[in-house]
């Protein structure tokens with residue numbers, strides 16, 4: 621059955637961007653969050669050009685291979701220049717959630733403006749039996765609050781960014797997590813959790 625997962629690169633103090641992110645510079649001054657995509661000598665089987673350390677390549681490719689559709693928040697979409705290549709994942713189509721409606725930038729994209737439940741439904745259909753990967757801190761918090769997330773992966777980078785956009789925002793209740801796997805690579809710790817219901 622299709623699962624909803626979210627794996628983002630995050631600082632130890634909980635930021636998924638540095639200061640002053642915006643269109644065309646989605647991480648702001650927090651570019652170090654993505655250094656581990658190119659810090660090794662193992663080519664990714666899924667993402668062309670990524671060269672990871674061996675422990676990172678194993679967990680990154682396992683997760684990336686599961687994704688059949690990506691669901692992104694509107695801010696992630698605009699900060700990535702509306703994904704000029706079509707979508708952030710090489711093979712998975714992109715669904716974007718906003719409160720407003722607008723035309724997609726290209727045919728690999730679908731815009732949903734009717735709420736988080738509809739957006740996850742549309743993304744699950746697009747994923748065709750594979751998993752849905754969420755992108756965006758506001759979006760994943762909304763999905764957690766709605767009880768729609770199955771797994772969280774924190775690719776935790778050993779840096780304190782001090783400011784930026786947060787992975788998690790306020791939630792209406794506690795959500796318990798189970799530890800599925802912890803993988804320590806030389807420059808990032810991969811923390812893989814299941815969301816308890």
Ligand SMILES: NC(=O)c1ccc[n+]([C@@H]2O[C@H](COP(=O)([O-])OP(=O)(O)OC[C@H]3O[C@@H](n4cnc5c(N)ncnc54)[C@H](OP(=O)(O)O)[C@@H]3O)[C@@H](O)[C@H]2O)c1
Pocket residue numbers: 627628629630635636637641642645646647653692693694695696697699700717718719720733735736755756757758759760762785786
């Ligand atoms: N570190 C990483 O791995 C990583 C990965 C991806 C992205 N990023 C960065 O992280 C940042 C994410 O920004 P963010 O967390 O502030 O925003 P976000 O989650 O990407 O997008 C938030 C927007 O999505 C729409 N949205 C979210 N929930 C909604 C709901 N329930 N109903 C309707 N619309 C909803 C709204 O758009 P409207 O305002 O249009 O209504 C909202 O303003 C970006 O700067 C991006 O570049 C980092």
